[in-house]
Amino acid sequence: MSFKLTYKIYSEHSILVEWNPVIDKDVLNDILAFKTKIEATITTNVQVTTAYNSLLVIFNDFKVDLSAKVTLLKDLYAEGLSAASVIKTLFKIPVCYDADFGIDLEFVAQEKGVSISKIIQQHTAPIYTVYFIGFLPGFLYLGGLPEELIMPRKATPRLRIKKGAVAIGGNQTGVYPVESPGGWNIIGNSPLPFFDVTKDVPCFAKPGDAIQFYSVTKKKYDDIKTLINANVFQIESEDYNG
Amino acid sequence: MVKVLQTGFFTSVQDLGRFGYQQYGVPYAGVMDERAALIANLLLGNAKNNAVLEFTMTGPKLQFLCTTKICISGGDFQPKLNSIPINNNSTIVVKKDDILSFGVKKSGFRGYIAVLGGFLTDVVMKSRSMFKNVTQHKTIQKNLLLPIKNAVTIEKQSNASLAVNNVYLEEKIITVHKGPEFNKLTIQQQKKLLNAVFRVSKNNSRMAYQLTELLPNTLEPIITSVVLPGTVQLTPSGQLIILMKDCQTTGGYPRVLQLTNTALHTLAQKFTGDELVFEVI
Numbered sequence: 338m339s340f341k342l343t344y345k346i347y348s349e350h351s352i353l354v355e356w357n358p359v360i361d362k363d364v365l366n367d368i369l370a371f372k373t374k375i376e377a378t379i380t381t382n383v384q385v386t387t388a389y390n391s392l393l394v395i396f397n398d399f400k401v402d403l404s405a406k407v408t409l410l411k412d413l414y415a416e417g418l419s420a421a422s423v424i425k426t427l428f429k430i431p432v433c434y435d436a437d438f439g440i441d442l443e444f445v446a447q448e449k450g451v452s453i454s455k456i457i458q459q460h461t462a463p464i465y466t467v468y469f470i471g472f473l474p475g476f477l478y479l480g481g482l483p484e485e486l487i488m489p490r491k492a493t494p495r496l497r498i499k500k501g502a503v504a505i506g507g508n509q510t511g512v513y514p515v516e517s518p519g520g521w522n523i524i525g526n527s528p529l530p531f532f533d534v535t536k537d538v539p540c541f542a543k544p545g546d547a548i549q550f551y552s553v554t555k556k557k558y559d560d561i562k563t564l565i566n567a568n569v570f571q572i573e574s575e576d577y578n579g
Numbered sequence: 580m581v582k583v584l585q586t587g588f589f590t591s592v593q594d595l596g597r598f599g600y601q602q603y604g605v606p607y608a609g610v611m612d613e614r615a616a617l618i619a620n621l622l623l624g625n626a627k628n629n630a631v632l633e634f635t636m637t638g639p640k641l642q643f644l645c646t647t648k649i650c651i652s653g654g655d656f657q658p659k660l661n662s663i664p665i666n667n668n669s670t671i672v673v674k675k676d677d678i679l680s681f682g683v684k685k686s687g688f689r690g691y692i693a694v695l696g697g698f699l700t701d702v703v704m705k706s707r708s709m710f711k712n713v714t715q716h717k718t719i720q721k722n723l724l725l726p727i728k729n730a731v732t733i734e735k736q737s738n739a740s741l742a743v744n745n746v747y748l749e750e751k752i753i754t755v756h757k758g759p760e761f762n763k764l765t766i767q768q769q770k771k772l773l774n775a776v777f778r779v780s781k782n783n784s785r786m787a788y789q790l791t792e793l794l795p796n797t798l799e800p801i802i803t804s805v806v807l808p809g810t811v812q813l814t815p816s817g818q819l820i821i822l823m824k825d826c827q828t829t830g831g832y833p834r835v836l837q838l839t840n841t842a843l844h845t846l847a848q849k850f851t852g853d854e855l856v857f858e859v860i
Contacts, residue, residue, distance in 0.1 A: 347758075347759065347837060348809060349839060351807065353804075358801070387805070388802075389802045390804070469602075471803065471827060473827075474603060475603060534712075
């Protein structure tokens, strides 16, 4: 599939490439395949960051001829992309939905008129797509929240949301990778490190990957934490072709 | 080592920032006024990415525990070595137990302290730039010991100095490119944005500078997209937000302008109440 892209010079060192303004997996796959191709072609002094329907190519050279680079990018895209160039992984993410962690879970269940266990079941059922990482270091923008779980953000944001908090805000769900202020409804907590500064690749997931949550008891949560602290926990994962 | 006797205000170790980690949501960070940091490093014969101390409005008080050479740059905060005034943009030999302090602000908003070989605090993700949740500290703390090279071989004052043209500290013109959503503004809104005088509001930090005057508009939010330091966002309430070095990597407000690199240095030296005018280049 080929999309009609627009190219805009964004700053003295960068070019913004935009797809149609939609949140769509075909668009995401096209963006990631283009990113892979750009990085394979221009190997030095370049950084490509992506979001839902855009990609920013930043050239770290002292001086750069951006109109020549726009031509280069257009030619690269016209050559065609290989979807197979992007390798994807599905990660299984443990979440403890106990009331201690899921401080808004009862409220969400009340608002939706269903039981807490129904909410947990609806939240753990889908495979969510990682569209990109932003907002906070290690914060995954996930697509695929079931319509039944859409919840408005809280009118007054909390000043401190715990690291690992699993939350719903509007039509999005996500995990707070670090302690942060935030206005989302907190329904659980994951023991996994979503942002680890000691690793060269600080996030285990990347755009295009998928994640699925599974419910664990408080005991299991503590056990996983212990294993993580001992550096022996292996995140359950499998190849993914979404 | 350098011992922190007083921290000053929001004083942090900064180099040119982190590149290549924005895909993980990590901000660039790095010195706000690259020009000033570069001058200080150049005068010392340092590499341009050597880490310096950046302070805001109020300088720190530092005790040197070894011999080195230093250079102060950026705004003028009346630096003193052992209570004797020293000049900005000059290299100065300091010896063990010498004390560097600052007086009140005379010009600019941010000052820089460079030392021979740079500050040698921990490198995290290829940069020493301090940032919350990335480095151990987000600012320097009282009694913290900052590692530096012990330059035992310096024997005399070499007096390298540069007559630096500091008119940018007073410059009102902020040069910009049109942002990706600039053309969504009406002609009237575009004219106002490019002709009106705006003032820096009290909400200004290493993350963003908000402006006091509003630009009423009916622009729709965009699907969350990429932003950079220097991106000027426009909120539905008309607030103009200029993103700075510690900004998030993505955002959902329309991006109406993008500052040039030079304009970022200029803005880094402005504070609450200062006036500015955008000029498209």
